[in-house]
Amino acid sequence: MKEIFLTTLRQSATPPTAFRQAAGELSRLLAAEASRLIPTQTIQIQTPLSKATGARLSHRVILTTILRSGLAMLPSFQELFPAAPIGFFGMRRDEKTAIPRLYYQNLPKITRDDWVFLLDPMLATGGSSFLALEILADAGASPSQCVLVSIVAAQPGVDVIRKKFPALKLVMGAIDPSLNDRKFIVPGLGDFGDRYFDTVG
Numbered sequence: 001m002k003e004i005f006l007t008t009l010r011q012s013a014t015p016p017t018a019f020r021q022a023a024g025e026l027s028r029l030l031a032a033e034a035s036r037l038i039p040t041q042t043i044q045i046q047t048p049l050s051k052a053t054g055a056r057l058s059h060r061v062i063l064t065t066i067l068r069s070g071l072a073m074l075p076s077f078q079e080l081f082p083a084a085p086i087g088f089f090g091m092r093r094d095e096k097t098a099i100p101r102l103y104y105q106n107l108p109k110i111t112r113d114d115w116v117f118l119l120d121p122m123l124a125t126g127g128s129s130f131l132a133l134e135i136l137a138d139a140g141a142s143p144s145q146c147v148l149v150s151i152v153a154a155q156p157g158v159d160v161i162r163k164k165f166p167a168l169k170l171v172m173g174a175i176d177p178s179l180n181d182r183k184f185i186v187p188g189l190g191d192f193g194d195r196y197f198d199t200v201g
Contacts, residue, residue: 038059060114113145115147
């Protein structure tokens, strides 16, 4: 199913309504995939008929997202982790240099024991996620318990992130081979935010 939703997202003829639906469905799949990385502990429970063995998460989950595109992924992760605190990064990429500029951040208190998900639909150069991960590490997050989740990533961006944060977990819908001269992912799907929110960049 992942490939089917990706196909819908990639097609230039896909209208905003279908794009949003596919983004939501793919985000649910990625949320389920990412959740399997979190350790669980065995517990004993009582069913209506007898005792049984169950499981629960061993750690608190924190959701963080890069505005604005990351908002598209957030509802699917909230469905899976309804009690998770949520943090936000506001960043804008310079169109000439492709260097991200942080203009806003609001994070919950983070400890080394927490598992932190960073939602960034398009990992191109890796600059925005790189900056967010540095801030998360400074705020107390353990890189080995951080999960970067993207719908589409470019291999150059993945390489940048892996080099700096080798213990980081990555969950990707697809990894495309390259970037064009405007630092857009190729083949990619265009500007995710503009297509999702039906705006002009």
